[in-house]
């Protein structure tokens with residue numbers, strides 16, 4: 001077990017964004033989190049990464065209780081997230097955007113630049129190293145966000161809708177990269193609406209509905225689960241099986 005949530009709850013006023021969520025992630029696996037809008041997926045990522053503190057419950061990462069640990073220390077230990085809306089420093093180069101992220105965790109600028117360059121090449125942005133991030137098209141910004149996370153050399157990478165807004169041909173290399181990262185030993189947790197990619201990548205799928213776990217299991221079983229079809233997959237469930 002590399003990540004475990006036990007009975008995690010988080011409310012905003014009277015709204016229970018997370019309501020007693022328990023689940024476990026095995027190392028070297030891909031765990032997808034799906035569910036309708038407002039189900040609590042983003043909040044789940046925020047409490048795992050430490051941007052928000054749960055009201056109750058416990059979060060363990062790599063054998064340690066990190067429930068009260070600040071975000072930067074979780075990231076330094078290898079628990080890293082990406083954001084759905086990417087906000088790069090527009091005037092800085094692609095390299096500097098990633099090096100700034102890496103630099104918070106590495107001792108020297110030289111190490112940060114090396115880690116950043118490696119991550120940028122890995123995501124396929126090598127040709128844009130010196131270009132201002134503000135000039136990147138939307139698809140490349142997604143790659144930049146992924147590079148910022150990879151430069152931290154995560155053990156567990158939390159990916160927030162990294163495929164959203166991309167065309168099928170733009171998705172393809174990213175899906176391949178994620179599969180490669182898993183094969184190399186990284187653990188991935190992804191919030192994703194793109195069901196064919198979820199079905200292809202995920203070892204396990206967690207389904208959230210109104211802050212609670214509706215179902216958890218292997219992708220094929222989840223895609224057949226009548227409760228999941230009713231709550232989320234609906235008419236697209238045939239596509240999901242593809």
Ligand SMILES: Nc1ncnc2c1ncn2[C@@H]1O[C@H](COP(=O)(O)OP(=O)(O)OP(=O)(O)O)[C@@H](O)[C@H]1O
Pocket residue numbers: 012015016017035036037038039040041042043044
């Ligand atoms: N900071 C906040 N303050 C108040 N309510 C919030 C806050 N963050 C989230 N919520 C509410 O908590 C619920 C869960 O939101 P969350 O963003 O986690 O869902 P989601 O599954 O990520 O949705 P989506 O698929 O639309 O991104 C929603 O009803 C949302 O309006």
